Amino acid sequence: MPQKKIALLFFFLNTFFLNFTFAQKINEVDKIVAKYPKSFDTTEKLAEKIEKDFDSDSDRARAIYSWIGYNIKYDYNAYLNPPKTQGFSYSSEAEKQRKIKQLNDNLIQKAFNSKKAVCEGFTALYQHLASLMGIKCEVIRGDSKISLRDIGRKTLSSNHAWNMVFFDKKWRLIDVTWGQGYYDTSKGRMVNDFNPIYFDTDPDYFFAKHFPDSGTFLGNKLSKDDFLNGPLIYNKTIEEDYKIKSPNSGIIEAKKGGKIEFEIKNISKSDQVFYLNKKNQAVKIQNPKEKRGGLEFEILNDNNVGEYITIFVGTSSVVSFKIISK
Structure with missing residues (x-):
């Protein structure tokens, strides 16, 4: 292997995103969704299309993942320059919940219409589309492990979000943000490169790279030390089931x-x-x-x-x- 290519590979290990796709496992749902329009008038129209084309919750959950992964790009500029947190006042609990819902609705529509988002937008849009189809879905916030410097760091941070989705009598782990592509250091921009491995990921692999703020998964306590001090694994490890x-x-x-x-x-x-x-x-x-x-x-x-x-x-x-x- 040429020396220049080896050095470039090593440089990639230290970038923010490590979501390179080496052996995509595209299924029939992905192939159908790849032919969908890049834009729909409303989220309801997209949900109707998915419900018409697919019969099971598992296929519909996969179709949501595929459409978002194919069409929504990570907003790297927003990641580097996050907007200021929006505050608001309220006089009752009901008013508080209305305003929180309005902020979330704005986040969903911005991701859907602009085709750009950070993890909060990806997960909110996924949850919204799932809810339109009657699929149970939660947004989970927590820590992520993405670079060499994360190995052995001392503290947890809340820097990422993903989804838990219920189908086939089981809660499934989904990270559509990581499924949409990666940051190309040589070009200085995000690249859409759909990767299915973060749909219904094996929990052992998923929690090597994710740690929820609650520290639990379906009532089972996760090990903070195992997460912080564990090795850094990559997409190829998950794709090929390298244990x-x-x-x-x-x-x-x-x-x-x-x-x-x-x-x-x-x-x-x-x-x-x-x-x-x-x-x-x-x-x-x-x-x-x-x-x-x-x-x-x-x-x-x-x-x-x-x-x-x-x-x-x-x-x-x-x-x-x-x-x-x-």
Whole structure:
């Protein structure tokens, strides 16, 4: 692989968005919705179209995800320069709720009409369309894990929002903001690149990258430490079901000159597996062993290993760890 391309890949690891699509799994619902108009007169007209074309709540929930993912772009300028929080006065609880609803309605219409939004707009629009079809949907706010510097940070922050949607007798996890595309550092702009992996994501993968403000999911308490100190996983990991078995922490304490042991499921010796050293040079994994449906290998913690190790399969980043050398 050319050195320039390797360096560029490493640079991408430190950008705000890590939603590169390597192996899209487009289904029949996505194909139908891709032919929809980019604009509808009202959200009600869009909901009517989806209800006419699809019979089940699962397909309708997917169609909402697809349409938003195809047509609404992340407003990166608004992310960098967020508008001031709108305050309001009220004389009763009823008036308060009316004004909150009006602000939310304005947010929905702005996202729908302008085709731009940040996560609050994406999630509010998704919830609104779901409600028009009688599908239970909640907006969840919390923390997100998107960059190398997030590994081992000390505190949680409320910086993101996503949806929980109920269909087929189960609550499902959905992040349509991350499904719509990514920030291209070379072009300095957002790129729409629809990715289905954040629709009905496996909770184990989802909560490696999301932590709700409540710290719970359907009554089950989530581990703040596991989230903060866990490794950083990428889209390819979710797409290919690469399970990171070892190390089980995102923070590796290792002696200089010692070996760090790794185990990743659903990877084989036929895959091209490597990591980048601190000079952004690709280093091929030597003498990997296939065991228990995965690959076991070692990396020498020498002077060429930097503060982070990111494992690649082919051209796709799979997992990153923070290295603390003793």
